[in-house]
Amino acid sequence: MPQKATVTMHDHNQSDSEIDHGKTGRPPMQPRAKATREAILEASATLFGKTGYAGTSIDDIVTLAPVTKGAMYFHFSKKESIAREMFRRWSDAVTETVGKAIATGQPADRQVLLIYRELARRTQNEAIIRAGLVLSVDQSLNDAYATYEAWTEVLTPIVIDAIRSGSLDCAESMSRLADTLCAGFVGAVKVAASLGENGTIIRRVDDLLMMWRGTDPAAVRMIAGAIL
Numbered sequence: 001m002p003q004k005a006t007v008t009m010h011d012h013n014q015s016d017s018e019i020d021h022g023k024t025g026r027p028p029m030q031p032r033a034k035a036t037r038e039a040i041l042e043a044s045a046t047l048f049g050k051t052g053y054a055g056t057s058i059d060d061i062v063t064l065a066p067v068t069k070g071a072m073y074f075h076f077s078k079k080e081s082i083a084r085e086m087f088r089r090w091s092d093a094v095t096e097t098v099g100k101a102i103a104t105g106q107p108a109d110r111q112v113l114l115i116y117r118e119l120a121r122r123t124q125n126e127a128i129i130r131a132g133l134v135l136s137v138d139q140s141l142n143d144a145y146a147t148y149e150a151w152t153e154v155l156t157p158i159v160i161d162a163i164r165s166g167s168l169d170c171a172e173s174m175s176r177l178a179d180t181l182c183a184g185f186v187g188a189v190k191v192a193a194s195l196g197e198n199g200t201i202i203r204r205v206d207d208l209l210m211m212w213r214g215t216d217p218a219a220v221r222m223i224a225g226a227i228l
């Protein structure tokens with residue numbers, strides 16, 4: 001019987017009612033306003049990837065977006081609010097992906113492959129989600145680690161199921177393996193981003209999964225076919 005996810009990423013993040021929507025205090029309704037908000041997030045994601053969160057100013061974001069400073073504060077009251085929206089997008093991606101993998105009813109080790117490959121695809125192709133992941137280990141942001149920790153907590157029960165089923169021989173490190181896999185994923189994404197090679201994220205994560213599963217042909221085929 002498929003497992004049921006009992007922890008969601010939003011258990012550790014702000015509720016929808018706490019999201020900073022700038023001066024209006026409510027989500028943008030008009031298409032133009034929504035597009036402006038997304039442009040701010042996309043520009044911020046690009047800059048955070050290049051110069052880091054601490055090295056990016058509001059003026060930098062306004063220049064790249066491009067929007068007026070008034071439009072910027074209309075949507076986000078401060079730079080930290082942009083980061084928190086990115087955390088929320090990453091959290092949503094994790095929750096959605098884990099839910100889909102569990103719903104397949106496949107063995108736990110297969111679910112882990114499905115989850116990591118889908119998250120690799122999304123971090124490679126979606127700059128805002130990628131930024132949310134990378135910022136979750138940024139020490140300059142208060143409470144950022146809660147987002148990373150929530151991710152490992154969501155994955156841990158599935159990894160433990162894989163160990164208990166005999167798919168993985170790691171009985172003495174049940175509590176650490178999910179965290180190690182998540183840390184390896186972050187490392188693959190951060191290295192690719194720092195080198196300007198975001199297009200290599202899927203390949204790098206596949207390499208990580210092959211080290212986890214083993215490099216025999218059957219394991220490689222299992223990874224290659226893991227697509228949600």
